[in-house]
Amino acid sequence: MGMxxxxxxTMERSxxxxxxxxxxxxxxxxxxxxxxxxxxxxxxxxVKPEDIKTLKDIAKLPFTTKQDLRDYYPFELFAAPKKxxxxxxxxxxxxxxxxxxxxxxxxxxxxxxxxxRQIAAAxxxxxxxxxxxxxxxxxxxxxGAHGGAERIGAMTVPTSSGNTxxxxxxxxxxxxxHLCCTPSYAMYLGETxxxxxxxxxxxxxxxxxxxxxxxxxxxxxxEESLGIKAYDVYGLTEITGPxxxxxxxxxxxxxxxxxxxxxxxxxxxxxEVLPPGSFGELVFTTLTKEGMPxxxxxxxxxxxxxxxxxxxxxxxxxxxxxAGRTDDMLIIRGVNVFPSQIEEVLLxxxxxxxxxxxxxxxxxxxxxxxxxxxxxxxxxLSDDIKSxxxxxxxxxxxxxxxxxxxxxxxxxxxxxxTRSEGKAKRVIDNRKLHD
Amino acid sequence: MQFIKQLSVFVENKSGRxxxxxxxxxxxxxxxxxxxxxxxxxxxxxxxxxxxxxxxASVLRENGFVVKVTDxxxxxxxxxxxxxxxxxxxxxxxxxxIEYMYAFIGKSDKGALVIVRVEDPEKAIEVLKGESVTLVSxxxxxxx
Ligand SMILES: [Zn+2]
Numbered sequence: 001m002g003m004x005x006x007x008x009x010t011m012e013r014s015x016x017x018x019x020x021x022x023x024x025x026x027x028x029x030x031x032x033x034x035x036x037x038x039x040x041x042x043x044x045x046x047v048k049p050e051d052i053k054t055l056k057d058i059a060k061l062p063f064t065t066k067q068d069l070r071d072y073y074p075f076e077l078f079a080a081p082k083k084x085x086x087x088x089x090x091x092x093x094x095x096x097x098x099x100x101x102x103x104x105x106x107x108x109x110x111x112x113x114x115x116x117r118q119i120a121a122a123x124x125x126x127x128x129x130x131x132x133x134x135x136x137x138x139x140x141x142x143x144g145a146h147g148g149a150e151r152i153g154a155m156t157v158p159t160s161s162g163n164t165x166x167x168x169x170x171x172x173x174x175x176x177x178h179l180c181c182t183p184s185y186a187m188y189l190g191e192t193x194x195x196x197x198x199x200x201x202x203x204x205x206x207x208x209x210x211x212x213x214x215x216x217x218x219x220x221x222x223e224e225s226l227g228i229k230a231y232d233v234y235g236l237t238e239i240t241g242p243x244x245x246x247x248x249x250x251x252x253x254x255x256x257x258x259x260x261x262x263x264x265x266x267x268x269x270x271x272e273v274l275p276p277g278s279f280g281e282l283v284f285t286t287l288t289k290e291g292m293p294x295x296x297x298x299x300x301x302x303x304x305x306x307x308x309x310x311x312x313x314x315x316x317x318x319x320x321x322x323a324g325r326t327d328d329m330l331i332i333r334g335v336n337v338f339p340s341q342i343e344e345v346l347l348x349x350x351x352x353x354x355x356x357x358x359x360x361x362x363x364x365x366x367x368x369x370x371x372x373x374x375x376x377x378x379x380x381l382s383d384d385i386k387s388x389x390x391x392x393x394x395x396x397x398x399x400x401x402x403x404x405x406x407x408x409x410x411x412x413x414x415x416x417x418t419r420s421e422g423k424a425k426r427v428i429d430n431r432k433l434h435d
Numbered sequence: 436m437q438f439i440k441q442l443s444v445f446v447e448n449k450s451g452r453x454x455x456x457x458x459x460x461x462x463x464x465x466x467x468x469x470x471x472x473x474x475x476x477x478x479x480x481x482x483x484x485x486x487x488x489x490x491x492a493s494v495l496r497e498n499g500f501v502v503k504v505t506d507x508x509x510x511x512x513x514x515x516x517x518x519x520x521x522x523x524x525x526x527x528x529x530x531x532x533i534e535y536m537y538a539f540i541g542k543s544d545k546g547a548l549v550i551v552r553v554e555d556p557e558k559a560i561e562v563l564k565g566e567s568v569t570l571v572s573x574x575x576x577x578x579x
Contacts, residue, residue, distance in 0.1 A: 382443070385480050413452075
């Protein structure tokens, strides 16, 4: 598979680190001079831009969090004057409070390079037809993928999301070779294409999917239903958008665009930097951003960085697919548990639909308790009580092997689980640990 | 002969749920002619035969219950000591294993009625045709 910028993507680590340090020093100085919030925080910690002498010195810098983006909304974290900002993106997140990011012309340029690297890694070039079915707008998905596709010189088809039948018709008629969208939309497209019986009319070779968590199972389903290879792309508005890291054909983690974004893994509780290969919270510092640079931004994504050289020839570090988010992580009897792990177990129980569920954590006699309530569905119900009881037992044993933890499973009637604003509340933690 | 449609409804073991089911069905003017409950400490399955299974299933679903419809057969049993034992024996001899069975609340003019859940109802009907077993049709059952 091709590379868009082999001189960077296969750069020796020592060379790369030299480039990173140079850029980091410049970025820290730029931020110190142009963003009051950062300057005050650094002054408070007694750090000056000149104190960044090695890459390790990054640990001296203060962290930035999503809350900062809300607190300093909309422009206080921008480093460039408004006349130099040419684009705004925004993301709302689950709490509904919006954050914005501003991009200079150069920021958009660098971002397009990131996405172009991804498209090249997925076999795309100027002969490709890239259909972008991410939403276009404040969301970074549509315009982000679009920028990369145009950058590489592909015929770019900006269908945006929705109107599935028209999407499929265009895909066939224009001969799309690459599809960019969310994994859940790819699943839906795959189902519809198979229902319409037009799979053999597709020219699709690969798809680039991101912006929401997805499992290896979903990857196989998408690859099967669309007859393509599915690539995982990672990004976040705070740092730039899709393309912060990108997958190669080895499908063994996403190569971080380290020349633009410096990753660290920290312990989310102590905030200490962890050695390479450790599991922890992913933190990014931008190295070239002008519009809204980020110093040690805590992504809340938990993952591992793999510095082993990849079979594809790229030297850029690979981040493993995030195993969860710090906001979601529960520590039960000393074991890290993510609701997503429980969801995956349940997904394999009642056919293709994940049953509605709720996780209730408590504490009895100084021991944490874990109860998983699962709403009964017709696919799980039988007239034979033994087979229903067997499902319950099977969930218990699957949870034990997946989580390494015993859980009580309770089958409940539908609509028992409280929903707020249409979204089910997944976790109830009744432990009062901080009282 | 067609099968008899049995409804199975999932209930949590908390007070009032059985009566909620009965009220829901009753409010829709549906008669229950047979009913049995299987339960564990946490939950139960209420199985019933009603005069309008489709409508009953849909009102129960509308009221948030999880309902499964299963095919079962109904047998008439002579209302004398040993009557049921004799019929069970016949099924056993015909190679049909019974998963569970329960009796009707009322009687038909053919005697007492029992609902029998077998693994393969289609095969059971085929096999029992040649035997001296009185299978009761859905029409008759729903009329009870
Ligand atoms: Zn690679």
